[in-house]
Amino acid sequence: MKALLTAIVAALLLFVPAGSAHAQFGGLERTEVKEGYQLKPGAVQILVFRPDVHVGEQTTGGMNEPNAEWTQTAKAHIMAALEQEHLARGSQLVMVTQEDGEMGELVADYTALFGTVANSVLNHKMVRSNRLPTKRDAFDWTLGEDAARLKALGGDYGLFFYTYDSYGSTGRKIIQGLALVLGGGFVPSGVHIGYAGLVDLDTGDLVWLNVDTSMGGDIRTAEGAQKRVAQLMEEFPVRAEGVVVPEGTVTFDPPLPPDGPVDDEPVVASPTAAGDGQ
Amino acid sequence: MKQFAITLAASALFASPLAAQDVAAVEQVADPAPLPSAHGYEPQDDLEKGLWYEMDEAERRLKQSKFLIEDPALNDYVRGVLCRTVGEDRCPAARIYLMRTPQFNASMAPNGVMLVYSGLLLRMRDEAQLAAVLGHEFTHFEKQHSLRLFRNxxxxSDLMAWLSVAPVRLPYAAAMATQFAVIGSVFSFSRDMEREADAGSIKELAQAGYDPRAASAVWSQLGAEMDATAKERRHRSNKKRGGLFATHPRTTDRMGTLAQLAEAAVPDASAAETRAAEYRAALGDWWPQLIDDQIALQDFGGTEYLLATLAGGDPAGWTGDLLYARGELYRARAKEGDFAQAADFFRQAIATGDTPPESWRGLGLALMRLGNKPEGQEALRSYLTLRPQAADAALLRTMAGETLS
Structure with missing residues (x-):
């Protein structure tokens, strides 16, 4: 996660001079969705891993002073807003609290892997000047099929997100104003970075990733957090129309042609079948 | 000349906040505010709360780190040394994490998280030296050095921001000099705190009955190792590194100051303990692994020096473990003559009768590279008999001329 943040900050710095193509302050803002991807129909359970939220104050000189109270408030507001947002979309969030034992280790491993993969998307696709030719049209990153082991925690998707906010202090804002008036150049006041990604736990594929280096909404307030969550969830995959499973999400038949050639293994959304790696 | 005067005036500006900081530090001592090592201590102001919160989050991730050495025996031992050094009342405030990283380092976070690198464990010669490092880090913690450094x-940095928009612009050279002076003063503050922590470690060592000369010995060993590395790599020794932008005082300076402080604290250290045997016993099984990590650094000069000092400059000090390590070091470098030397060290290691089975593997691979296939294959087969489940067994079987089953 740290590495991704560093990359985002680096990207931010990179983009400041060439910013005209982007929104207001020229920050990187990109969303990638796996082509044609839709969430499966019926009840959708999304695992949410320990939210990585950091809120602090940007000092006059530009350092970040972490603030525990703001961070805790923001975390609560964001989680509430996130839950609301997903309820409106008809999906249910499942908070993952395991930190110990084998499952805790698995969660830590996949959180780290997600960070590395997301970093790779950022570097080799989202940053245009650094885009790999083979990734020009493709968004085909995956955490591997073993990610299905996470389904034992009670969800079919994994949502990872991160926000970093450093609110400009009074001193910083004055410096910003003075520098503009006195011709000292543009001094940015405040840093507001966020990203969110969704992993389909049946395949391990990264199906959606949204990165924004100049996010809006003051997450220290409930309304601001709602605005922020709406921005974070931009272009989030919608649910496929079709067969709605009446009850019990343990098994359901995917809407596949009965006798058609199927390359993939049949999708069986039961934790036991998914856990069997062979 | 005028510019120079302005620079001087600007520098004077920063001297005063620094001095003010010192006054504040003195007041802090006079004030009976609770120490972070006190039982049930809670962070006091917003900044301290914020730093603790961030560090607590980092600690959660640290607990899942793949680099964490979880061996309960080794953890208990290091914790025991800390408690012996600073006392049972204060030591519970620190939470020690042993990290498997071959560099020499340790660090302390404001919330009580102490990181100790395995490369440090490899380099300490006795328990008193480990205690010196732990006492140094604990002083950083108790005197709230990270908090004070952040404030500083x-x-x-606020000052520099204000100066950048000051209505009266400094001439370019003066502005540059001013920036250097301000940034330099931050590093100077950091060095002052290192000195304070060094002094603290001597106090703790003396109180605990450890030989306080151990603190200075840590730095003379490290300095000599830096020299050996520099000689091999043909650059200037890191031990002489210092100057305006150094976070720590020069190694040579620390060595001297620590020796003086130790002399003043305990004039006759003949009764003080070093507990070298206890230290070696506690490291026990970890030894070959730490050696492997060190060899992977590809620092031939430094490692050669390190092994020689660990052998104590005595031919009898070359135990099977150290000879194995030296063989691996030469085999890994693979320059002309190195395989012959390596094979020789492996043979000596095997002759001691107490060496890791990997010595046969090293001998076999070195002999194969020397073109001595029959003996090389025989050594590899000996290794495979001793370690049939080795990770590289399949590969070595092929090299040993055995058919794959």
């Missing part, structure tokens, strides 16, 4: 940096 905040104050100075």
């Amino acid at each position: 940096m905040r104050k100075k």
Whole structure:
């Protein structure tokens, strides 16, 4: 996660001079969705891993002073807003609290892997000047099929997100104003970075990733957090129309042609079948 | 000349906040505010709360780190040394994490998280030396050095921001000099705190009955190792590194100051303990693994020096473990003559009768590279008999001329 943040900050710095193509302050803002991807129909359970939220104050000189109270408030507001947002979309969030034992280790491993993969998307696709030719049209990153082991925690998707906010202090804002008036150049006041990604736990594929280096909404307030969550969830995959499973999400038949050639293994959304790696 | 005067005036500005900081530090001592090592201590102001919160989050991730050495025996031992050094009342405030990283380092976070690198464990010669490092880090913690450094940096970076929009612009050279002076003063503040922690470690060592000369010995060993590395790599020794932008005082300076402080604290250290045997016993099984990590650094000069000092400059000090390590070191470098030397060290190691089975593997691979296939294959087969489940067994079987089953 740290590495991704560093990359985002680096990207931010990179983009400041060439910013005209982007929104207001020229920050990187990109969303990638796996082509044609839709969430499966019926009840959708999304695992949410320990939210990585950091809120602090940007000092006059530009350092970040972490603030525990703001961070805790923001975390609560964001989680509430996130839950609301997903309820409106008809999906249910499942908070993952395991930190110990084998499952805790698995969660830590996949959180780290997600960070590395997301970093790779950022570097080799989202940053245009650094885009790999083979990734020009493709968004085909995956955490591997073993990610299905996470389904034992009670969800079919994994949502990872991160926000970093450093609110400009009074001193910083004055410096910003003075520098503009006195011709000292543009001094940015405040840093507001966020990203969110969704992993389909049946395949391990990264199906959606949204990165924004100049996010809006003051997450220290409930309304601001709602605005922020709406921005974070931009272009989030919608649910496929079709067969709605009446009850019990343990098994359901995917809407596949009965006798058609199927390359993939049949999708069986039961934790036991998914856990069997062979 | 005028510019120079302005620079001087500007520098004077920063001297005063620094002095003010010192006054504040003195007041802090006079004030009976609770120490972070006190039982049930809670962070006091917003900044301290914020730093603790961030560090607590980092600690959660640290607990899942793949680099964490979880061996309960080794953890208990290091914790025991800390408690012996600073006392049972204060030591519970620190939470020690042993990290498997071959560099020499240790660090302390404001919330009580102490990181100790395995490369440090490899380099300490006795328990008193480990105690010196733990006492140093604990002083950083108790005197709230990270908090104070943050405040110091905040104050100075704020100042630089204000100066950048000051209505009267300094001439370019003066502005540059001013920036250097401010940034330099942050590092100077950091060095002052290192000196304070060094002094603290001597106090703790003396109180605990450890030989306080151990603190200085840590730095003379490290300095000599830096020299050996520099000689091999043909650059200037890191031990002489210092100057305006150094976070720590020069190694040679620390060595001297620590020796003086130790002399003053305990004039006759003949009764003080070093507990070298206890230290070696506690490291026990970890030894070959730490050696492997060190060899992977590809620092031939430094490692050669390190092994020689660990052998104590005595031919009898070359135990099977150390000879194995030296063989691996030469085999890994693979320059002309190195395989012959390596094979020789492996043979000596095997002759001691107490060496890791990997010595046969090293001998076999070295002999194969020397073109001595029959003996090389025989050594590899000996290794495979001793370690049939080795990770590289399949590969070595092929090399040993055995058919794959």
